[in-house]
Amino acid sequence: MTNWTEIDEIAKQWVKEAGARIRQSMQESLTIETKSNPNDLVTNIDKETERFFIDRIQGTFPGHRILGEEGQGDKLRSLDGIVWIIDPIDGTMNFVHQKRHFAISIGIFEDGKGKIGLIYDVMQDELYHAFSGKGAYLNDTPLAPLKEASIEEAIIAINATWVTENRRIDPSILAPLVKRVRGTRSYGSAALELASVATGRIDAYITMRLAPWDYAAGCVLLNEVGGIYTTTDGEPFTFLENHSVLAGNPAIHKIIFGDYLHADR
Template identity: 40%
Template sequence: MDYVAMAEMVREWVNEAGDILRESLTDTSIKIEEKSAPSDLVTEMDRFIEAFYVNKIRENFPDHKIYGEEGTYDEINDLSGFIWIIDPIDGTLNYVKQKSNFCTMLTLFNDGEGVLAFINDVINKRVYHGVKGHGVRCNDEILEPVPNHTLKDGLVALNTKMVMLQPETSNKIVKEALGVRLIGSAGLEMVQVLTNRVSAYVTTPLNSWDIAPGYMLGTELGLCFTRTDGLPINLMEKNPIIIANSTTHQEIVSKFIN
């Protein structure tokens, strides 16, 4: 299968999804619901964008499996075969409250290995995408590998639950880094690491749709992407994660395991 040709087609889907989401920001009639908590929201657009991707995948790749955040699931017991992982709006709370700082994400795995990934920074019209073996791009500009550097030489992003639930470890990381920056969208936090705007993104457990594209793109760029204890990611379950260059990654893992 020609992944490069496939990526060109899928990029059109992701661009179209971005157009739809930008247009939706002026629609005050969109319904908003709570899921697990007042800060965990779902909107009509989450479901609409997921259905949009699902229809495209079913039409072009009917034999592929789909795993989507808003309930579009095939029976997936392992990572064998082709599996699409969909996060229609990553940062739904930001989408609702800020009208900014959200993205739409789509990733394809083949036998557990990421082969295509897309993170559309919708407001800024920047699509971060990669094909296995062909590098990572922002729109049409190739991203350079992130230079290796220490924790004290860069900024970090930690999600708020990490700070609340693991304050001692979080404090160790923050004290050593230059500072903390947080957006509130896992996809966009991972983009900050891909582009070397922050040195690391560290979180409490996230679902596979939250991390799948960053996992593929980060791996393609040569970054380290593991659980906080340094063990490999398991996309069949939630994972607390670290994405960072190798030196910063090792320094942060040591704070969790020592």
């Protein structure tokens, strides 16, 4: 029988250890490369941090599988068994340019269902964590269930690119939404934006393209506080594919989806 309490405790220890290694590495020079485009950055620290987790997972839990952003894990076609979905540094551009506002993000799944979610804001030393059925926390403080809010009082996270240039949704649909809400934010880290939804600091998060390692841990957090997450078409996540994302408290999710994203359907 799987000892999930042990897995949770060990994963938290590893995340804190990896965070300390990243902070120490910031005194050294970075090797920066690009991936899919000039703005899609990866550093030697991303790769080294992913390797750190893979080595420890394989050494401690040899039956577990790993889906990692930098491709050093397993090639998965299913989420059967126990799978760790890892983003060693979510917000690499922030890491490179600002030295803050980035996170380690880990979702641990069993047969496709999220069991543990960990999002560690490395520079703030803030660990957002959730254990399925046992609530979500920021460090030692429990996160309260999300409260309803009116759309006019809502703060949503959305990148300006999606409002001005968007192949999935006509920008003319998003512009009125942006004008209606109280404010918008863009933090440059999907994991931290989802964590902010889970804490109630923002009311919704909209983006057109995220990979599983970007959203897996955040979804486990949202499950524990009553958050809703779907694609912008209203479909559930597979946790194996890239998706658009609409996440928020139930009331705001319903308004954005019904009144804006699918008002004409």
